[in-house]
Amino acid sequence: MSFFDYLISVDVRTELTGRMMQKLGVDRQLKTVPDQVAVTRRAVDRCRSCGHQDECAVWLDENEQPDDPPDYCRNRDLIARLQRAGGLR
Template sequence: MTDRDRLRRHADLADRMASTLGIDLQEVAIKGAITPDDISDIVLRCADCPNPDDCAGFLARNAQSKCTPEYCRNQELFGRLVP
């Protein structure tokens, strides 16, 4: 997998995780709760995760959730943004 493909995969996982938690990253950025750089950081933290397959499985099993898996590198930030 190329670096570009890897980043795309993690961007998708991060966005899906946010959506599962009820967070619209674009909307919270427009409202000023996070910056566009924060969104980039979310993807980069996700890309450092050694569990992308576990994350994809979690997302497949949980259409809606109140929390991320314990290993999520964005757990703290997402926790602050959950509506």
């Protein structure tokens, strides 16, 4: 993988993380957590290490108002905590 391919991969996964947080309604809640930058960075890192990039993109396109992320999502626990903190659960 070239460095350019790596940068594209990081950008795509950053986008997937953002789309997932927004789709599940926790993007605003994420902005209020202590050390939001580090928490977001770790969420992107978990997404980056996931092997379901294409599957995730399709899931995000096909699910308009999901209650939960897909089972394979490595940010499931974070999303659940953000939903509880935001009164969404």
